Amino acid sequence: MKTNNRLVVVLLSALCVLVIAGIAFFANQRPLTTVTVTHAVVTPTSTIGAGTGTVRTFFIPLDVDGVSADGQYLSGTLTTLSDSVNGDEELRSANLVFVFGNEANQLVVGGISLYPPAGSTIAVGEETVRPVVGGSGIYAGATGEVISTNLGDEGWSHVFHIKIN
Numbered sequence: 001m002k003t004n005n006r007l008v009v010v011l012l013s014a015l016c017v018l019v020i021a022g023i024a025f026f027a028n029q030r031p032l033t034t035v036t037v038t039h040a041v042v043t044p045t046s047t048i049g050a051g052t053g054t055v056r057t058f059f060i061p062l063d064v065d066g067v068s069a070d071g072q073y074l075s076g077t078l079t080t081l082s083d084s085v086n087g088d089e090e091l092r093s094a095n096l097v098f099v100f101g102n103e104a105n106q107l108v109v110g111g112i113s114l115y116p117p118a119g120s121t122i123a124v125g126e127e128t129v130r131p132v133v134g135g136s137g138i139y140a141g142a143t144g145e146v147i148s149t150n151l152g153d154e155g156w157s158h159v160f161h162i163k164i165n
Helices: 002-027
Strands: 033-039 044-050 055-064 066-084 087-101 105-109 112-115 126-134 144-148 155-165
Touching: 002 066, 044 105, 044 155, 066 112, 126 155
Parallel strands: none
Antiparallel strands: 033 055, 033 155, 044 055, 055 066, 066 087, 087 105, 087 112, 105 126, 126 144, 144 155
């Protein structure tokens, strides 16, 4: 009988540990937040260089979840890292800063994407996925990704899927 009681106590203890670990795990899970940003067609404000090392800089006002307001903008740079990927595509690194209302509230995006040769942007209808590398203000501790889509003459959409810690 003592062996069975010990086994029951061990099993119940193990079950309690698993339940507590599960509660702690799910209590720390943050809900996924979606933010949709749109803007007009992008024209670089500056392009320096040619081929590998080209830096394109831009600044453009944003609409956030369909609303335009002062202090909402995207500022960023794209740097060409290689101009001969997959034959003739360019590999570009992004440093994109999305500002929401004032400089305290930002989402920062990095990562790389493939671009058509010598084009200032990805092809119309194409999308690229980049990591959200951080945020500040109401977005402090943000992680996740953004899916950016070139809408042609309608501009761009950027759909953020983020967790805010």
